[in-house]
Every structure is written in C-alpha cells, then in structure tokens.
Amino acid sequence: MGLKPGFSKFQVHPNIIRQLFFLAVLLFLGIMIAKELYFMVGSFFGAITLYVILMYPMKYLVIIYRWPAWVAAFSLMILSLVIMVIPLIYLTTVAVNKVKPVIENPALINDVFNKIHEYLYSNYNIDILNVDNVSKISEQVVPFAQKTLGGTFSALGNVFLMYLVLYFMLVQTRQVERWLRKNLPFKTANVKKIITDILGSKRDALYSEGYDYFEYIRAKTTKYPQEAIDAEGFNKVVVSFTVNIDGSVSDFVISIGCGNKALNNEALRVIRETAIMNTWYPAINEKGEKINSTITKQVVFLMQ
Secondary structure: OOOOOOOOOOOOOHHHHHHHHHHHHHHHHHHHHHHHOHHHHHHHHHHHHHHHHHHHHHHHHHHHOOOOHHHHHHHHHHHHHHHHHHHHHHHHHHHHHHHHHHHHOHHHHHHHHHHHHHHHHHHHOOOOOOHHHHHHHHHHHHHHHHHHHHHHHOHHHHHHHHHHHHHHHHHOHHHHHHHHHHHOOOOHHHHHHHHHHHHOOOEOOEEOOOHHHHHHHHHHHOOOOHHHOOOOOEEEEEEEEEEOOOOOEEEEEEEEOOOOHHHHHHHHHHHHHHHOOOOEEOEEOOOOOEEOEEEEEEEEEEOO
16 A cells, blocks of 8 residues: 555654644643642542441431431531541541640650660660661651641641532432442443343342342331321232333332222332332343343231
C-alpha cells in the first residue's frame, strides 16, 4: 500500500497529534482538580462510611414508618453526630490540649530525652540520646506535630463537608445505588455474572437484597386495614407477579384471595411495594437464557 499524498513514511497523522494533545489537556485538568479538591477526600470517604452504616436505618424509617426522607436523614445524621463524631472530637480536643504545651515549648521534649539519656548512659553505658541526636529528633518531631495540630483545627470543616455529602446520599439513596450498580465493578451486569458462576447457568429469579430481607420488609410494612376489622381469625392471601428478563416486575395479581376485599388489596399493595423496592435478577433456563418467571408470595393476616 502506498502512502497518502503529502505524508512521509515517518510523519504522524494530525488526528493522532490532536488526540494526544486532548488527552494531555484532560490529564492536566484532572491533576489540577484533584490537587485542589484533595482536602475533601477524607470528607468523602467519611460520608461513604456513614452512608453504609445508616443506609438500612434510613430505609426502615422511610419505608416502614413513612417518614419524609429529609426528616429521616437529619435525624440519623444528628444521632450519628452525638454517638460517634462528638465523642471523637472531644477526645481529640483533650489530646490536643495535653500535647499543645509540649509542641509550643520544644525544650520540654529535650529535657525528657536528656533524662532518658542520663539514665541509659549511667546504668547501661548507652549513648544514643546524646545532644546531637536529641536535636535531630526534635527538628523532625516538632514540625510534624505542629503540622498535625494545625490540621486538627481544619477537621471541623471536613466534618461539615462530610455531613453535607452524607445528606444528599441518604436523601437520594435510590439514585446513589443505581449509579453505583451502573458504574462500579459490582454493577448489575457483573453481579449477575458472579451469581451465574456460583449457582450455575439455571436458576430462579433472585431478589438483590435476598428473600429474607424481602420477607422482613413485607412483614414490617403490612398493616391490618380498619375496614377488615370484622374479618376474624386467620386469613391468607397469595399474590403472584412476573419478574421480566430485564429485571423489572409486573402483572401483580391475587392468586388466592381470602374473601375480604380490604385484606386482598392490602396484600397486593405490600407485595408490590416490596418487590419494586430493589433490583431483581431474572431467571435463567438450561440454555443460559434469561426468561420471564412467576414469583408467588403469601401474606398472612391474624386478627388478635
């Protein structure tokens, strides 16, 4: 194949030059942004840690007790502040107050090292903490301690940023989980692959949080309707629905009713709300193909 007119054998195509320049600009901008936002890294990881701890209590308050999301988020944030952050800040403040006089007066450190040196030299003839060595240690330790002390006072700003990020993560829990599943290594496609590798090619539909969690939420959110107060004894309603190949759920129907319309409607409501709360992984047949499948759940009503 011949060369295109105007190009020598060792000439780089302009498109490649433009692409490399564009990548260099992106890399430069990324480094500059990371450098400017480096102080937020601790706040971000702190928010993630608290989000993992508070995620299920948040769902519990919003789903079961029907609290507004912002009220539940503020309540949990205040609780975590009282239980975890304030004691930590208090202990840090106490430690700083104890260490601060020593940092501001390096002579105290030198006196301690001199006493240790005298004891070692007089009893064991060990001369490692002489004047020169003590001075070198002080030159390294004191600036580091002063820097650490200064960083302690900026921790309050990081705590504020941490809770700001945490608030939006808690209020937008659904969006955060969808984004994580889509963009992180454990996104839905990879989770499905892992499940398939573990359980084999053929399997039934799976609830992402597990069927135990499904039953837990179902039991907690079931309410005995006031209209069914005259329905005495033991009443069971069976509800079935379809898990489609894309993981969505549909076709919620009452397979076996109990003869009371209010109880039937309540069973239908609670199963539907629990099913759409989290992701479903569709069933797979012997050929490894995704298929629609029917799930059947029962709700038991017992009038006390």
